Amino acid sequence: MSIPAKYLRLSHAPNCDCSVCWSRAATAQPALSRSTPCDQCRPASVQLVDGRWQVTPRSFCAKHEPNARPPKYWSVVLDTGRPTPYVPIHEPFELVG
Template structure:
């Protein structure tokens, strides 16, 4: 019988197709952004306009700031839909759910 230590921690071949090597190759690829904005779309940005500084415990810290917000814009093509996709529907609505009550003692039907 061949000992198990002989097979453990062995290097894989460069063209190995096992799931571990495939996963490592996929994770090494740069992630593509799932939501690419067009030239019309722009994110919301916040700029600090005025900052009031004061010495707190011997260290200068910001105690009050005024900000300017530049509102973002999303074009109609990238705007999410107002209603869910068509596959969202109720197949059968049986009403309010019935709570599960465990039976602690066995019982017999009378009759």
């Protein structure tokens, strides 16, 4: 089933709720993620000043500042309790079977 060419270039109504209009409206909204920088965060920049390259490091606002340490669950992979000491056996033994 093909769509006739005369319908492909029609403009959508202002209150159109088709998937194309919904996708366009959804992608135009700003993301509400913590990782999305705001207008107070400054990206890194490189400029040529007097024949020398000047690098300005990025900076974050207090809300987007990354933690200095990883989350706590990364520091301990498996905690099996207190370690069991190794006690060597010096007496000979026989397998019973």
